Amino acid sequence: MTDTKPIRRIAIIGTGVIGASWSSLFLAKGLQVVATDIAPNAEAALRKFVETAWPALKRLGLSPGASQSNLTFTPDIAQALARADLVQENGPERIDFKQKLYGQLDELLPPDVIIASSSSGLTMSEIQKGAASHPERCVIAHPFNPPHLIPLTEIVGGAKTSEATIRRAEEFYTSIGQRTVRVNKEMPGHVANRLQAALSREVYYLVAEGVVSAADVDTALSWGPGLRWGVMGSMMLNHLGGGPGGIEHFFQQFTGPMTAWWKTLGSPVLTPEVQKILIDSVHAEAGSRTIEELEAERDEVLLGLIELRNKVAKSSQTKSTKSVA
Ligand SMILES: NC(=O)c1ccc[n+]([C@@H]2O[C@H](COP(=O)([O-])OP(=O)(O)OC[C@H]3O[C@@H](n4cnc5c(N)ncnc54)[C@H](O)[C@@H]3O)[C@@H](O)[C@H]2O)c1
Known part of the structure; x- marks a missing residue:
């Protein structure tokens, strides 16, 4: 070749x-x-x-x-x-x-x-x-x-x-x-889809159990961790989550609670009944907004975010080129 x-x-x-x-x-x-x-x-x-x-x-x-x-x-x-x-x-x-x-x-x-x-x-x-x-x-x-x-x-x-x-x-x-x-090892779903699947499992579990509505779980996700994930990944955010002590301090502080929560994560079975609960909750969230309207809303914000990230990536590239020169 x-x-x-x-x-x-x-x-x-x-x-x-x-x-x-x-x-x-x-x-x-x-x-x-x-x-x-x-x-x-x-x-x-x-x-x-x-x-x-x-x-x-x-x-x-x-x-x-x-x-x-x-x-x-x-x-x-x-x-x-x-x-x-x-x-x-x-x-x-x-x-x-x-x-x-x-x-x-x-x-x-x-x-x-x-x-x-x-x-x-x-x-x-x-x-x-x-x-x-x-x-x-x-x-x-x-x-x-x-x-x-x-x-x-x-x-x-x-x-x-x-x-x-x-x-x-x-x-x-x-x-x-x-x-x-x-991806160094073959895995069903590679990486990004596995991450999505892991999160969706808990989202479906929380809605199906009545812990939270579809609208509220989507708010919790898209205005909380999702907003940060549009900027940095989980590992780097954990490094920041540890404050000046970084990832080492993050693990010192959160290993106990985090691993205790893992034991309570759900594994829902998507029976027709469970799917109906999820579907009804999603329709209540969407309200009168059509798929086209929701897509347009998603794409407008997505394009703005991609533009911003490209701009920031370009300026940090320029800075590092200048410092090398
Ligand atoms: N849809 C997604 O979100 C998504 C995301 C990432 C990767 N993929 C992968 O992309 C691939 C395609 O998925 P898709 O969602 O676009 O499916 P799709 O059904 O929309 O498209 C498949 C296309 O292949 C055509 N086709 C069938 N036989 C053919 C042949 N002999 N020669 C040429 N074309 C032929 C079909 O007519 C159809 O247009 C899959 O391997 C899927 O896993 C899909």
Whole structure:
């Protein structure tokens, strides 16, 4: 594998929820995108998605050469792969489907083309069993929905993925502004979704037990820890939580209470009855606001937060460059 070949042309396999969003991001970063999907209305749906996403991407800053006209669609997979530098695979989350598809991709692509899977739950060790000739170029590059706004990509190799592939994938996604997280061991759900799942379990438990309503648990989360988590992660916040004594003092002070609370955390069973309690409570929280209104509210704040974080990251980068110089 040549480490230096620039990645300029991306083949998108599957243009559903994630494929359409990745396509929008790659186009905004000035890359060429060739997409393929088997659904009859896929091209129209994809173009509509990109057009709708474009104003937000413009607000966040388009790269030189970025244009929706760099998007090509073809129903023919071989045509989509021709001259691709990297494949972003976003097909249905089924192991039989992915293994068969990876066999096809492996045959059609030169060995130095990375095949990156968006898979949320399948492991690369299983998926790459389908790629008999060059499994070493297959890697998970898992986004957080929607990837055109949320700049997180988790990178995980399988048993046969080469270190060079992982490094090149990290470099590529970082170069287009993604924050990459390298997951060292394959885990169901990788990292970010596991964190969400752990928290959701307790949220559902507290609402189902009548401890708190959906509205109040969401307030507690989004105006409390969530506000801080939009800025820093749990480990760094714990370091601050210890005051001048940092993480060492945090553990001295909170190890006892925290581990005692762990023993009381819930593990709800999502029976139809429990789901009804949760659903009713969510509808009471949403009130008359439509999904579209709630999405618009979410995206407005999200864009502002991303802009602010980018600005702060840029200014601290400038400061550290100046201090090195
Ligand atoms: N939806 C999410 O929040 C999310 C988040 C991160 C990762 N993912 C992962 O992304 C992948 C795609 O998920 P999604 O939610 O976009 O699913 P989706 O159902 O919205 O899209 C899948 C697309 O694949 C297409 N497809 C099916 N067979 C095909 C073939 N042979 N060739 C080309 N296209 C084909 C379908 O027509 C469909 O458009 C999954 O692996 C999933 O785990 C999803």
